[in-house]
Amino acid sequence: MPNLINRPLVIFGPSGVGKGTLLKRIFAEFPNKFGFSVSHTTRAPRPGETDGKEYHFVTKERFKTLLSEDAFIEHAQFSGNYYGTSIQAVRAVRSTGRRCVLDIDSQGVRQIKKTDLDPIYLFISPPDMTTLRHRLRGRGTDSDHAIQRRLSIALSEIQYAREPGAYDYVIVNDDLEKAYALFKKVVLGEAIESDVLPPLAD
């Protein structure tokens, strides 16, 4: 399959599945090959975050103006805040000659499918729901309440992945080394034999 690397890569999957872990590793191994599109958000910056680096931090008013100007290829509301990927953010990565990688949720995937971005869609799947719960708890970044919320959202992400044509590839993040080896191939533009989507019944 030619030119897979020239197409943006969309990564999606339930919270806690390990998207961030895989991305961090690939960016560390290939610091100049890929670029993250910097999203806009209305949430407040956390300590250590810089405007224009982790996010473009904007007010709700500014976000709504950008929305009305069709500036976003996808946007979503999460925990009372807006998040969006602007066309400009993807272009900015492309202009550096790097492959653009987007880490978004299924709402965003649905919207991107209506655009001419033509990315590769990669779904990162947990081996089962028990493992996903353990990872969210083990990460230690969320309260029990927040974990419950993330898990219920996770179910809708998984439901979406079951829809025909939702993804080009699935990688089951069971053994991290195995998952990373496959992930690396996809990110470098190689065609892989996709994993099989597990049943993920609770």
Ligand SMILES: Nc1ncnc2c1ncn2[C@@H]1O[C@H](COP(=O)(O)OP(=O)(O)OP(=O)(O)O)[C@@H](O)[C@H]1O
């Ligand atoms: N293959 C794996 N085996 C065991 N633990 C893993 C594996 N992959 C990731 N983890 C651990 O699972 C937790 C969740 O991973 P991570 O934060 O990367 O998930 P995420 O998909 O980026 O979540 P979010 O969408 O909420 O940012 C982390 O503590 C991470 O170290």
